[in-house]
Amino acid sequence: MIPVEEARSRILGSLSATGPETVSLQEGWGRVLAAPVAARLTQPPSDMSAMDGYAVRAADAAEGAVLRVIGAAPAGHPFGGGVGPGEAVRIFTGAPVPAGADGILLQEDAEAGDVTVTVRETVRPGRWIRPAGLDFRLGDVLLPAGKRLTARDIGLAAAANHAWLTVHRRPRIGILATGDEIRLPGEPLPPGGIVSSNAHALAALVRAGGGVPLVLPIAADDAGAIAAAAESARSCDLMLTTGGASVGEHDLVQQALGPQGFVLDFWKIAMRPGKPLIWGRLGTTPLLGLPGNPVSALVCGVLFLQPALAVLSGLPAGAPALHAARLAAPLPANDRREDYLRARLERGPQGQLLATPADRQDSSMLRILAGCDALIRRLPHAPAAAPGDMVEVMELEQLGL
Amino acid sequence: MIPVEEARSRILGSLSATGPETVSLQEGWGRVLAAPVAARLTQPPSDMSAMDGYAVRAADAAEGAVLRVIGAAPAGHPFGGGVGPGEAVRIFTGAPVPAGADGILLQEDAEAGDVTVTVRETVRPGRWIRPAGLDFRLGDVLLPAGKRLTARDIGLAAAANHAWLTVHRRPRIGILATGDEIRLPGEPLPPGGIVSSNAHALAALVRAGGGVPLVLPIAADDAGAIAAAAESARSCDLMLTTGGASVGEHDLVQQALGPQGFVLDFWKIAMRPGKPLIWGRLGTTPLLGLPGNPVSALVCGVLFLQPALAVLSGLPAGAPALHAARLAAPLPANDRREDYLRARLERGPQGQLLATPADRQDSSMLRILAGCDALIRRLPHAPAAAPGDMVEVMELEQLGL
Numbered sequence: 001m002i003p004v005e006e007a008r009s010r011i012l013g014s015l016s017a018t019g020p021e022t023v024s025l026q027e028g029w030g031r032v033l034a035a036p037v038a039a040r041l042t043q044p045p046s047d048m049s050a051m052d053g054y055a056v057r058a059a060d061a062a063e064g065a066v067l068r069v070i071g072a073a074p075a076g077h078p079f080g081g082g083v084g085p086g087e088a089v090r091i092f093t094g095a096p097v098p099a100g101a102d103g104i105l106l107q108e109d110a111e112a113g114d115v116t117v118t119v120r121e122t123v124r125p126g127r128w129i130r131p132a133g134l135d136f137r138l139g140d141v142l143l144p145a146g147k148r149l150t151a152r153d154i155g156l157a158a159a160a161n162h163a164w165l166t167v168h169r170r171p172r173i174g175i176l177a178t179g180d181e182i183r184l185p186g187e188p189l190p191p192g193g194i195v196s197s198n199a200h201a202l203a204a205l206v207r208a209g210g211g212v213p214l215v216l217p218i219a220a221d222d223a224g225a226i227a228a229a230a231e232s233a234r235s236c237d238l239m240l241t242t243g244g245a246s247v248g249e250h251d252l253v254q255q256a257l258g259p260q261g262f263v264l265d266f267w268k269i270a271m272r273p274g275k276p277l278i279w280g281r282l283g284t285t286p287l288l289g290l291p292g293n294p295v296s297a298l299v300c301g302v303l304f305l306q307p308a309l310a311v312l313s314g315l316p317a318g319a320p321a322l323h324a325a326r327l328a329a330p331l332p333a334n335d336r337r338e339d340y341l342r343a344r345l346e347r348g349p350q351g352q353l354l355a356t357p358a359d360r361q362d363s364s365m366l367r368i369l370a371g372c373d374a375l376i377r378r379l380p381h382a383p384a385a386a387p388g389d390m391v392e393v394m395e396l397e398q399l400g401l
Numbered sequence: 402m403i404p405v406e407e408a409r410s411r412i413l414g415s416l417s418a419t420g421p422e423t424v425s426l427q428e429g430w431g432r433v434l435a436a437p438v439a440a441r442l443t444q445p446p447s448d449m450s451a452m453d454g455y456a457v458r459a460a461d462a463a464e465g466a467v468l469r470v471i472g473a474a475p476a477g478h479p480f481g482g483g484v485g486p487g488e489a490v491r492i493f494t495g496a497p498v499p500a501g502a503d504g505i506l507l508q509e510d511a512e513a514g515d516v517t518v519t520v521r522e523t524v525r526p527g528r529w530i531r532p533a534g535l536d537f538r539l540g541d542v543l544l545p546a547g548k549r550l551t552a553r554d555i556g557l558a559a560a561a562n563h564a565w566l567t568v569h570r571r572p573r574i575g576i577l578a579t580g581d582e583i584r585l586p587g588e589p590l591p592p593g594g595i596v597s598s599n600a601h602a603l604a605a606l607v608r609a610g611g612g613v614p615l616v617l618p619i620a621a622d623d624a625g626a627i628a629a630a631a632e633s634a635r636s637c638d639l640m641l642t643t644g645g646a647s648v649g650e651h652d653l654v655q656q657a658l659g660p661q662g663f664v665l666d667f668w669k670i671a672m673r674p675g676k677p678l679i680w681g682r683l684g685t686t687p688l689l690g691l692p693g694n695p696v697s698a699l700v701c702g703v704l705f706l707q708p709a710l711a712v713l714s715g716l717p718a719g720a721p722a723l724h725a726a727r728l729a730a731p732l733p734a735n736d737r738r739e740d741y742l743r744a745r746l747e748r749g750p751q752g753q754l755l756a757t758p759a760d761r762q763d764s765s766m767l768r769i770l771a772g773c774d775a776l777i778r779r780l781p782h783a784p785a786a787a788p789g790d791m792v793e794v795m796e797l798e799q800l801g802l
Contacts, residue, residue: 025586026601026604026616029605029608029609030608041590041596043767044765045594045595048765050763050765074581074622076580076583076591076593076594076595077581077582078593093694094582094595094693095582095593130763134763134766135766135767135768136768142768142771143771150605150797150798151602151606151609151699151801152699152767152770152797152802154601154602154605155598155599155601155602155605155699155767156602156767156771158601158602159598159767160596161587161590161596162586163586163587163588164587179477180475180478181478181495181496185558185564186562186563186564186565187564189562191479192446192477192478192479192497193477194444194445194446194477194495195442195559195560195561195562196559197557197559198556200426200427200555200556200559201553201556201557201559202552203427203430203555204429204430204550204552204556205552207431208430215427221477292494292495294560298552298553298556323748323752324748324750324751324752325752347724349725350725351724351725351726351753352752352753353752362451362531362535364445364449364451364531364535364536365535365536366536366553366556366557367536367543369553370551370553370556370557390752396551396553398799400552401551
């Protein structure tokens with residue numbers, strides 16, 4: 001049994017990012033940049049008015065001064081001429097400040113006449129003017145390669161005049177559920193049969209992580225069926241299996257995939273839930289074999305699949321974020337396996353997290369996992385913990401689960 | 402000027418959830434249930450073995466006992482008969498426990514002979530058996546209406562034997578950018594022109610909130626163009642405009658939309674950034690007019706659009722989540738407008754958030770917003786705050802921005 005950290009390092013160290021593709025700006029949200037986005041213009045392109053009012057020479061615009069209004073500059077219609085001594089140009093938010101002007105007389109501080117304006121509050125030089133390049137300048141790198149694009153980033157790339165983005169191709173993840181007892185939801189269920197839930201939950205987890213799931217037909221527990229299904233997944237960036245990874249004689253994944261070119265790296269991790277986890281390579285396709293128990297499969301999905309998806313997507317290699325939380329109930333000392341306990345989270349008045357472990361931690365109980373918010377990580381041989389002690393938690397929704 | 406809370410209440414109070422649609426389980430992730438999901442079966446359907454080993458009668462299985470192996474029960478192939486006194490059935494994880502057996506002799510605690518097995522560790526009744534219904538029972542409501550489906554929920558719905566889900570239709574949100582100076586990214590840019598960023602950032606924000614954006618052609622600043630564009634958005638669940646909401650004579654949205662049946666509810670909010678915000682109804686379509694400055698538009702997007710999308714999607718009405726954080730730099734006293742300051746967040750060793758306000762808070766500076774993590778909320782007339790004081794923050798990525 002190898003430690004969780006080592007398992008994750010070995011998995012992530014053997015993966016590399018998918019190649020680039022060009023997508024329209026409208027399709028860019030949530031994608032990971034494969035090339036930086038540099039500004040194709042300076043923003044604002046020239047000095048701009050930040051308010052509605054009059055562009056003036058500040059030296060002329062002391063309280064009580066009367067200025068001659070020589071024109072108007074609405075946004076999108078720059079005033080062609082300059083502002084001379086004793087002159088003013090009507091201006092609106094977002095319009096370029098005409099040459100000669102160095103301050104804005106606010107509309108509410110101005111009294112408009114027929115062809116003049118009277119200053120009711122002295123104008124300070126530079127006031128209410130956004131200088132050229134305030135936001136960014138031509139050539140500035142605004143978004144680095146390897147960044148997952150937020151809605152703000154999409155706005156920034158648009159403002160920088162990009163209609164197209166170079167992003168990493170979404171990783172395609174084959175998902176193979178195995179087991180004679182497994183059936184698709186809604187299909188006829190034989191005695192002792194179990195409805196397949198792992199493949200569908202994992203497909204959702206793949207989507208949450210920015211990948212494209214390819215759910216393969218369920219393979220019965222015989223070598224031929226598994227091999228045939230595996231064959232169709234060779235075009236994937238990563239292959240997932242679920243079930244068939246524990247010690248019993250009916251756990252065929254390893255045996256069935258051997259003749260297909262499967263090379264095992266490791267298959268037992270010192271963790272709970274989820275000890276039986278296969279990692280290897282099927283030809284050139286990395287293969288992650290998840291346990292069959294639904295909770296084990298999803299916890300391993302958070303610990304190993306999501307970081308793998310990140311690396312395949314072009315993001316940095318890393319572990320799921322751990323946050324500090326206070327424990328609301330006691331926990332016994334841990335054994336030699338790293339433990340991930342299902343827990344509910346609340347926030348205290350000072351912003352601190354409070355974690356209450358679920359009463360039952362059976363790895364078949366999907367309903368409890370669905371109702372929880374977090375996993376508490378307990379390191380191997382962690383001593384018993386009392387209410388109020390600090391523990392480390394992973395927040396499930398933030399991890400796409 | 403009306404307070405932020407009142408504005409949000411008036412917006413949310415006038416919206417209702419979209420109607421239901423049927424989607425396949427595979428399309429269910431992130432959607433909001435319009436009908437509860439109840440279990441269509443009991444899980445596990447009968448007592449199941451939690452381990453590989455032998456199903457035995459605990460009374461017969463004291464250490465040293467030799468039991469006769471009368472058959473095998475792999476998962477998916479239940480053993481048809483019962484287990485009588487002195488008998489054992491080979492069993493595997495996930496297989497039904499045969500009648501008569503009430504305990505599992507673990508494989509590692511058993512010594513297999515040709516037709517017998519020797520008990521090496523006394524079996525306790527009920528041990529390693531998952532009783533029928535441990536996870537859920539037929540008819541249990543597992544997921545309520547109004548829940549946004551996580552990957553775990555998809556797994557749970559699958560396990561409960563649902564191939565289809567009844568969810569709220571994704572709200573369709575029309576997005577109309579207005580302004581003579583606005584151009585699409587990559588298109589020819591006249592002097593004084595600005596590349597449209599708001600519509601694209603808002604479209605991404607709509608996607609993040611589970612809606613379907615409909616980006617309308619940019620409307621020039623004249624009544625006819627805006628009216629024509631608005632007409633094409635009447636099929637939307639909500640209409641967004643951006644730009645044209647401040648006090649200048651070139652702010653045409655209100656005037657242009659009036660003849661189209663626009664009825665204003667309110668249009669000024671006591672907040673910064675984002676004072677000019679229009680709320681009303683264009684015929685039967687709710688209309689939210691966002692400010693033209695990119696930061697103002699997106700902050701208003703988080704405060705008003707995302708909660709509106711939630712209500713339209715069938716989720717409860719509410720405000721964006723606020724978390725407590727410690728301030729890392731001093732803040733001056735606030736005026737009568739509720740302020741949302743761009744800030745970076747870090748986490749301290751005890752899990753507490755530390756917020757550092759950005760040096761510049763100009764509402765045209767999109768690059769600063771893109772590089773921040775949070776908004777600090779400052780209530781009207783909040784007193785000056787010192788480093789170490791507690792403030793309230795909204796985390797931007799959690800809000801879809």
